[in-house]
Amino acid sequence: MISWAEVCESPHLKDLPYKIETNRYGKILMSPTYLWHGNYQFEIGSLLKKLLPQGRVITECAVETTDGTRVADVAWISKDRFAPHKKAYSLPIAPEICVEILSNSNTKEEMQGKMQLYFSAGAQEVWLCDESGKMEFFRFDATGAIPQSFLCGDFPGKLDLE
Numbered sequence: 001m002i003s004w005a006e007v008c009e010s011p012h013l014k015d016l017p018y019k020i021e022t023n024r025y026g027k028i029l030m031s032p033t034y035l036w037h038g039n040y041q042f043e044i045g046s047l048l049k050k051l052l053p054q055g056r057v058i059t060e061c062a063v064e065t066t067d068g069t070r071v072a073d074v075a076w077i078s079k080d081r082f083a084p085h086k087k088a089y090s091l092p093i094a095p096e097i098c099v100e101i102l103s104n105s106n107t108k109e110e111m112q113g114k115m116q117l118y119f120s121a122g123a124q125e126v127w128l129c130d131e132s133g134k135m136e137f138f139r140f141d142a143t144g145a146i147p148q149s150f151l152c153g154d155f156p157g158k159l160d161l162e
Contacts, residue, residue, distance in 0.1 A: 036161075037073070040101045040129055043159055044074045048097070051152050055096070056082050062090035063098070065117035072098035072118065076152070094121035097151055101129045125151055133159035 045057045061075035069090050077095035085091050098118040100111060115126040119140045127149065128136045135157050136145045149155050 036131065037101050037103060039161055040133065040159065041073050043161060044099055044101075044127075044129060047155060048074065048076045048152065051154050052076055055079055058095065061095060061098070063094045063118065063121055064090050064092050065094075065121050067113075067117055070114060070117055073101045074099040094118045094123035096124045097127065097149070098123045098125075099127040099129060103131065125149055127155075129159065133161060135159065 041059050045059055048055075049057045055076050055078045058075045058077060059073065061072045061077075062069050063072060063075075072095070075095035076097040077091075081093060081096065085093075100106075100114060102111065111128060115138055118126050124140055126138045128138070130136075135155070137147070137149045137155075138144075139146050139150060148157065
């Protein structure tokens with residue numbers, strides 16, 4: 001089984017135009033990325049940094065889960081949670097906020113599963129951003145979407161990148 005550190009250090013996997021994750025069997029999972037996807041990553045990360053300056057914003061944040069290493073598109077993590085792991089390849093505990101930017105290749109079932117993995121790893125909220133910039137907020141102790149984030153109440157429900 002390949003470890004996350006081996007994936008990160010492999011010269012064969014550097015500079016691929018794909019997002020890489022692993023599953024519980026050490027198999028590498030890859031999905032394509034898009035220009036608009038990176039644009040939303042930057043915007044979400046910038047807003048989080050502005051609205052929650054007391055923490056750290058991480059893009060492509062690797063999180064160890066019960067089903068392998070999953071990579072949140074954007075994450076916000078408190079400085080206390082981040083400090084012991086700042087030089088690690090991946091986090092053994094999920095950031096407080098994990099954000100996934102959806103593309104047409106993502107299924108609802110896949111995202112539900114990924115949210116549960118982040119919650120099981122310690123995330124307090126998982127946010128989903130669709131291709132139009134619409135945000136959905138989920139909390140570990142709620143059933144279904146919540147109207148706004150508890151941790152970042154000023155975050156908009158829709159991003160407009162026009």
